[in-house]
Amino acid sequence: MARVREFDTETAVDAAMRAFRRKGYEGTSVQDLVDATGVGRGSLYAAFGSKEGLYLAAMDRYRECYAVPLVDLLRGGAPARELLREVLVATVDGVVRDGSRQSCLIVGATTERVAHDARVAAHVRATTSSIEDALRDVIAEAQESSQLPSARDPRDLARFLMVTMQGLKVMGAVNPDRASLMAAAEAALAALD
DSSP, X not given: OOOOOOSOHHHXXXXXXXXXXXXXXXXXXXXXXXXXXXXXXXXXXXXHSSHHHHHHHHHHHHIIIIIHHHHHHHTTOOOHHHHHHHHHHHHHHHHHHOTTOOOOHHHHHXXXXXXXXXXXXXXXXXXXXXXXXXXXXXXXXXXXXXXSOSSSOHHHHHHHHXXXXXXXXXXXXXXXXXXXXXXXXXXXXXXXX
């Protein structure tokens, strides 16, 4: 008879996500995951199949916690300039608020795993594409209603903002100085004109 799972999967995935953000995939051992989740090695393997299976579950959870709410915010219909500024300010505040300087799981996965792991690459593409598409829609609608100039392609501007957001996360890990990061965010917003 199969044993009933004796741990909360969502809580375990949240803990694993934090561990992967702190140390990356390669730097996080199975023992680190056991310690972080409080779940035995055998139970983790039974639930997720492998360390990579738990990593992919953590990436899905990261998308649920961070990307989905961001996309929902972008689709909320607020005025474009205010909305785009809010997104960049929230990115800066998230970096500054993170006293442990945890990596963005997407940035970490991109630099560490995407080049040689097709499943991780697919997860990263799905997450970043959903945000980029929402940014593109906001920009296109703002251009149509003359809230933003229409000289540039909305897709190019959305990609520029994605690069800015990820760059803020990387540079914030190096130096989480809010004033410096906000200066960069404001420069990015000014470039939309």
